[in-house]
Amino acid sequence: ETGVTQTPRHLVMGMTNKKSLKCEQHLGHNAMYWYKQSAKKPLELMFVYNFKEQTENNSVPSRFSPECPNSSHLFLHLHTLQPEDSALYLCASSQRVDPDYGYTFGSGTRLTVV
C-alpha cells in the first residue's frame, strides 16, 4: 500500500444513481488531487485541494462534486453520470501543491456507468 487508500476499488452505477468515491491519506500531506484516467488518454487532472480548500477545478462537469472535509480525506460525489464517465479515478496527495516532491497515488476506483 502506498499510504493513499481509495474505496471502493470497483463501482458499477446506473446513470440515475448517486454514489461517492472516498480517498484517505495519513501521510501528513496537505494537497490532494482527483485524476481521471481513460484508455489511451493522458491522465486528466480534475480537482486540486490545498489545506482542504479547493484551488483548482479543471472545467469538470457539475455531475462530479468534490468534498474535502479535512486534509486527510477527499470525496468525489457522483450523480447522473454518463457512460463516457466510465474510467479509473485516481486520488493522489503531495506534501504541498508545488509538485517538487512527487505525488503518492491510491490504487484507484474503476468506475463503470451503465
Place this chain on the structure above:
Amino acid sequence: SQQGEEDPQALSIQEGENATMNCSYKTSINNLQWYRQNSGRGLVHLILIRSNEREKHSGRLRVTLDTSKKSSSLLITASRAADTASYFCATSGNNRLAFGKGNQVVVIP
C-alpha cells in the same frame, strides 16, 4: 502544452535486456518525474530529475534530461518480468504536474 509525450508507446523485450523510453515536452519545466503503473493500480513515483540536473540513477533506473531538446529518457537495466507495467513521464511547472499518455512495457520471461 506542458504535457509530456512518451515514445515508443509500446515496447516488448526479453527478460535481462535493457528497456529505454523517451519523453518529450514543449514548455519550460521545474522538474520531470517518471511513474510506473501496474495494471489496474495507481501510479508509483519512481524518480524525479530537476531542470538543472542532466542524469540521475536509482537502482536499475537511469534517467537523463536534456532541457535544450526538451526531452528525457528512462532506462531500465537488466529488466525483469516484474517490470512489466506502463511508464509515465510527468512535467512539473506552474504548480501543476502534467502526465503523458504512458508507455506500455512488456518484459517476456
